[in-house]
Structures are given as C-alpha cells and as structure tokens.
Amino acid sequence: KQEVTQIPAALSVPEGENLVLNCSFTDSAIYNLQWFRQDPGKGLTSLLLIQSSQREQTSGRLNASLDKSSGRSTLYIAASQPGDSATYLCAVNDTGFQKLVFGTGTRLLVSP
C-alpha cells in the first residue's frame, strides 16, 4: 500500500529565505506526483504536477523535482514571502486513475 511522508511537519522561516519541502513515497511505480497548497478555510490549490517521465517542473518561484527510483520529491520555494504561508501537500497517483494518495503536509510560516 502506497504511503506518502512529508518532512518537516512544520517549518518557520524569515522572509526572503529559500526553502525545501520534502516528500517521500514507498512505491515508486507512480504515474505522477502533485504538490498542492492549502490555506486555512480554503480548499487545495494545485501548484505543480510532475509526470513520472519528468524530473522537474517550475512555476514562478516554485520548483518541484521528482526522483522516482528513490521515491522522493522536493518542492523548492525561492525568496519566500509571507503570502507563501500555508500547508503544502504532496500527493501521488499510482493507479492510472484519479486516486491520489496524500501526505500529511508541511505547515509553512514565513515571517515578515
């Protein structure tokens, strides 16, 4: 059974720092991996989707990498801002259909 782990569970950094969030999964036979953002009182917003054949995806200050063989993904946030404060969730799709397996998330706080 696929299990997704995210480390750290919480992270607090001052504004401007570059940071890395980690995600690991137990079964490397995945179709894709997604990073989501969840704000309090709001639903999830998809940030980046990496197909199994890809090694990274970039969107603005965000860069997500995927190492399928080792079961790892990282989300790199450059020049962090207070508006980046949220919970970041990693999810893998290992069935070929829309059955995402989520991690428990990393709660990020960026202080001004």
Add this chain to the structure above:
Amino acid sequence: ETGVTQTPRHLVMGMTNKKSLKCEQHLGHNAMYWYKQSAKKPLELMFVYNFKEQTENNSVPSRFSPECPNSSHLFLHLHTLQPEDSALYLCASSRGAGEGETQYFGPGTRLLVL
C-alpha cells in the same frame, strides 16, 4: 475562487441527525470526488464519480451515502454519524478521471458530530 463551491461551510450535528453536504462545480468537468481530512491524518479519498457513475468507493461506511444527479452536482448524505466522523469534507472535480488531470478543490465543509 476555483469554481467549486460547497455548502454548508460549517455543520454541527448530533449522532441521530440526517444531513447532506452539497458540492457544485462550474467548470464543465465530468469527474467529481469526496475527500475526508481529519486532524493529523492525510487526506483520504472517499468516492469518485465519472460522468455521474460511481467508479470508486474507498471502503467508506454506509452511513455516508453519495449522490451525483448530474456532472455538476455532488451530494454526501449523512446519517447516524459517529464523533470520529468529525472532519473537513472536501469536494473536488476534474475534467476527466484520467491520471493526468488536475483536480480542483472546493473550500470544504467542516463537520462536527456531537
């Protein structure tokens, strides 16, 4: 605003009550989902509907009963719930149910069962 709305946003109910959660998507999508998010636990997929047909029931207890009358609306009927069912219930939709599609989430309904 993602185009997926959920009502109510908050709900308190007793164990003997019957209530329903509603989800509506304005994106023209064909697949809709119910998720449960409990404190300190990963988001769990409950049900998947594709073109109004249920394609996934992730071993959900029968006290949760989904209904999908059309591709734009999804309901979750609740009856005789337990306190451990208290959680944030999230609805999502996607253009299709294939593996490459992105899911769009609603804001959720926070449910408290007393």
